[in-house]
Amino acid sequence: MNLTGAEIIMECLLEQQVDTVFGYPGGAVLNIYDALYRYSDRINHILTAHEQGAAHAADGYARASGKTGVCIATSGPGATNLVTGLATAYMDSVPLVAITGNVNRNLLGLDSFQEVDITGITMPITKHNYIVKDVAELADVIREAFQIAGEGRKGPVLIDIPKDVTAARCSYAPSQPLPYHRDELPPDFWLDKAAEMVAKAERPMIYAGGGVLSSEAAGVLKELAERVDAPVSCSLMCQGGYDQADARYVGLLGMHGTKTASETIKNCDLMIAVGTRFSDRVTCNTSLFAQRFPVIQIDIDAAEFNKNVNVQVRLKGDAAEMIGELLKRVPQQHHADWMAEVAGWQRQYPLIQHTNNPSGITPQEVLETLAELTSCEAVLTTEVGQHQMWAAQFYTFRHPRQLLTSGGLGTMGYGLGAALGAQVALPDKRVVNIAGDGSFHMNANELSTAARYNIPIVELVFNNEVLGMVRQWQKLFYDNRFSQTTLDKKTNYELLAEAYGVRAMTISSREEIRPVLEAALALKGPVLINCHIDRDQNVLPMVPAGASVEEPILEMR
DSSP: OOOHHHHHHHHHHHTOOOOEEEEEGGGGGHHHHHHHTTTTSSSEEEEEEHHHHHHHHHHHHHHHHSSHHHHHEOOOOHHHHHHHHHHHHHTOOOOEEEEEOOOOOGGGGOTTTOOHHHHHHGGGGSSSEEOOOGGHHHHHHHHHHHHHHHSSSSEEEEEEHHHHHHHHHHEOOOOOOOOOOOOOOOOHHHHHHHHHHHHOSSSSEEEEEEHHHHTTHHHHHHHHHHHHHOEEOOOOTTTTOOTTOOOTTTEOSSSSOOOEEEEEHHSSSSEEEEEEOOOOOHHGGGGGGGSSSSSEEEEEEEGGTTTOOOOEEEEEEEEHHHHHHHHHHHHOOOOOOHHHHHHHHHHHHHOOOOSSTTOOOOOOOOHHHHHHHHHTOOEEOOOOOOOHHHHHHHSSOSSSSEEOOOOOOOOTTTTHHHHHHHHOOOTSSEEEEEEEEHHHHGGGGGGHHHHHHTTOOOEEEEEEEEEEHHHHHHHSSSTOOOTTTTTOOOOOOOHHHHHHHEEEEEOSSSSGGHHHHHHHHSSSEEEEEEEEEEEEOOSSBOOOOSSSOOOOBBOOO
């Protein structure tokens, strides 16, 4: 077939089984959008309000579905508007392919209108990127981009295509997606050493990160926990990677982890760490982390070994495959006394939010009611701040890919776009974006996208009129000097939502929590809930800066 570059892009997307793309048109991608018009019966395009929303939507689509997300933007500001979304995906190892247009080849490097060196800009925040200057290379580049995005440690890839390349014609031949490369297994010595350490341990614990979700390893992780007879803690990126209703689950570990998790790590004699990079939000004071016990680390990226935490056994490879190899070597273990001790901490240190106002709303009650009404089956996206931590603490995640959140970059404005992508990927699921009023103002324009396509997300805004997480730090460490964290915006959330074409509801008292949530979940279109909470509601436990993860504070005055 003799096709234009734009048509080759469409055919290659179909090769990769792409059914939906998110984007925003412009001059440099007119040929691509003209092709999308002609391929609209096979490729669905969601027009977002902003290119950053398109990047976050493609990210949410990828996290929810396990497939590679795709976004499209024009040159110059369109391309640069993708940067935050690409960095978000890069930090959290999310497979994403971004296609940007650029000026004609003869105009490159001349400071032409809407020209920018997007490959140079995004080099540090993509797994790989390309500028395609020959239409004959375009199909192979696209195929390789999807292979790179989806294999090994997943991540975003950017393809920049000058406008005249999308207009040029060349021969195209269909092809199957390229296979992913597989790592060789570690030497038997290291696998046997790990099994020996597990057999000797009397108080083992398992710590699981986002790599468990990437490798679809939740099933074998549960089998490992039962075989080793160990408690399990999950990172923010691994919420739902282990069933949180299971008695072995001890909660988050880290700056806002549970007291049970901190007691578990304080008293364990072995940590099996799976698919985690030991972020500073987990280790807190890294010099005090894992000083009394050895660590077995399983990770697909060798760069993560001994980067933040020194480990005794390094097992490089896919998490599911490495766990499978351990299961072949580890007989059934029994640690009844240890598990009873962990259960005692769970009873002693439950997560309970208090309020000085008897009729006051606690995020815990809202999120636990939401979990009950959705049978713990909803997909939650979040913005970043206190509400993000409350979502992780108080909604019970039973399955992988139920919590989609910006863990590494901490991107305020991520959640609403991600919710749109997740709902498109999973039309039969209920998708709820948990937001704070600070984050809401960064991405409220995407309510128009939800309304246009009648995407039935629930936008749940915890409205405390402050930047709550920063204010919490100002309380603890800055003598209550609330510099620029008191918002007190005059926004009428209900009128704003309705102006965008979105239904609006309000929760102002405890009595309204259940009926409002029930009404919102019963709707077949998008809805915003403005939930008023006290500005001094804090995220606890909390490990202060410089302290050990083993010593969280449980109260704030």
